[in-house]
Amino acid sequence: MLYGKIRGLDKRASRLVLGTDSLWLNPFHRVFGRLEKCSCLNILDVAVEVGINTFDTAAVYGSEPLIGSWIRSRGCRDEVVVVTKCGHPSLITGRSRTSLRAVTADIHRSLRRLDLSEIDVLLMHYDDDEIEVSEIVGWLEMHRVAGNIRCYGVSNWDGYRIREAHRCAADNGASGLAAVSAYCGLVEWTQPMWPKAKSLAGRQGEETLEYCSQHGISILAWSPLSAGYLSGRTTHPRGWVRKRRYSQAQRIFDCEDNRKIRQRVETLADRHGVGSAEIVLAYLLGSRKEVFPIIGCGTAEHIRRNAAAVSVDLSMEEMRWLDVQSVDL
Numbered sequence: 323m324l325y326g327k328i329r330g331l332d333k334r335a336s337r338l339v340l341g342t343d344s345l346w347l348n349p350f351h352r353v354f355g356r357l358e359k360c361s362c363l364n365i366l367d368v369a370v371e372v373g374i375n376t377f378d379t380a381a382v383y384g385s386e387p388l389i390g391s392w393i394r395s396r397g398c399r400d401e402v403v404v405v406t407k408c409g410h411p412s413l414i415t416g417r418s419r420t421s422l423r424a425v426t427a428d429i430h431r432s433l434r435r436l437d438l439s440e441i442d443v444l445l446m447h448y449d450d451d452e453i454e455v456s457e458i459v460g461w462l463e464m465h466r467v468a469g470n471i472r473c474y475g476v477s478n479w480d481g482y483r484i485r486e487a488h489r490c491a492a493d494n495g496a497s498g499l500a501a502v503s504a505y506c507g508l509v510e511w512t513q514p515m516w517p518k519a520k521s522l523a524g525r526q527g528e529e530t531l532e533y534c535s536q537h538g539i540s541i542l543a544w545s546p547l548s549a550g551y552l553s554g555r556t557t558h559p560r561g562w563v564r565k566r567r568y569s570q571a572q573r574i575f576d577c578e579d580n581r582k583i584r585q586r587v588e589t590l591a592d593r594h595g596v597g598s599a600e601i602v603l604a605y606l607l608g609s610r611k612e613v614f615p616i617i618g619c620g621t622a623e624h625i626r627r628n629a630a631a632v633s634v635d636l637s638m639e640e641m642r643w644l645d646v647q648s649v650d651l
């Protein structure tokens with residue numbers, strides 16, 4: 323496994339992060355196709371086995387209690403890095419929850435569910451540009467100083483708000499953004515995956531990614547396999563939620579240019595004797611040392627195969643061949 327540094331943490335974080343948005347249980351999990359508890363715990367165990375120590379969750383995902391009980395039962399608190407998110411808009415009304423009150427309530431709820439005294443990395447899940455950046459940074463800094471979180475960042479924010487947040491933190495002697503999370507896959511989407519989701523893929527995201535690299539801000543790249551479009555799989559995954567995400571990805575990523583890139587990924591996969599997923603992950607890991615792809619895996623086999631991406635050595639020429647920006651498709 324490759325490891326990197328997330329500013330503000332005194333332990334190393336695996337460059338491959340395990341996403342957990344479909345690792346949760348409810349009384350109807352069989353009906354809705356959720357993975358059963360033992361297979362969820364097995365997935366977390368296999369992740370550790372291959373060297374992954376960083377886990378992405380959120381107050382709205384439902385995986386926090388599972389991660390909390392897993393950390394307790396395995397006694398691995400000191401070795402793992404937990405990234406969680408707060409302030410997601412109301413799931414019922416869609417109304418913004420970007421307020422000190424909602425953020426504070428989410429942090430305390432996450433601490434309880436994760437059974438932790440401190441969250442390693444806290445991200446604002448979405449932005450609300452009606453609220454001043456300085457105010458939001460002030461809330462996050464307050465929770466850092468209070469010892470509830472070790473460091474903080476933002477997810478699904480526009481580049482100009484990211485730069486403003488980091489600048490404003492520096493001006494006020496605050497620690498600043500440790501991480502930024504966004505879609506930054508190899509191919510661009512034809513429409514956002516969700517109404518407020520933000521992409522830093524392609525040319526449009528280049529300036530922000532460069533800013534993050536220059537300022538030591540880690541880039542937590544969600545849906546690195548474009549939610550399955552570039553994973554190499556040709557059948558639907560198990561589980562209702564995963565199936566729906568995969569079908570959505572086939573729709574919003576499918577266009578002529580992306581098909582050409584997918585074809586190139588497959589050509590390189592054949593050349594290197596690996597799967598498409600390993601090629602895409604090797605590309606993202608090799609593109610910038612600040613990038614931490616957040617992989618979504620429903621099987622132990624996929625985790626093992628994706629972890630093998632760290633050993634795939636793409637040449638400069640191959641990297642360029644995959645880069646949508648530097649080639650004429």
Ligand SMILES: NC(=O)c1ccc[n+]([C@@H]2O[C@H](COP(=O)([O-])OP(=O)(O)OC[C@H]3O[C@@H](n4cnc5c(N)ncnc54)[C@H](OP(=O)(O)O)[C@@H]3O)[C@@H](O)[C@H]2O)c1
Pocket residue numbers: 340341342343344378379447477478503504543544545546547548549550551553554555559560564567568597599600616617618619620621623624625627628
């Ligand atoms: N901050 C945000 O707003 C935000 C938004 C979206 C996602 N996220 C985070 O990002 C994580 C990952 O998202 P994602 O699930 O869309 O990620 P992804 O890794 O881009 O795609 C997952 C899909 O690829 C398949 N796959 C994975 N490895 C494979 C392999 N080696 N061979 C073939 N197929 C493979 C999976 O199938 P299986 O399920 O069968 O393994 C699944 O269908 C989420 O869990 C969440 O933590 C954050």
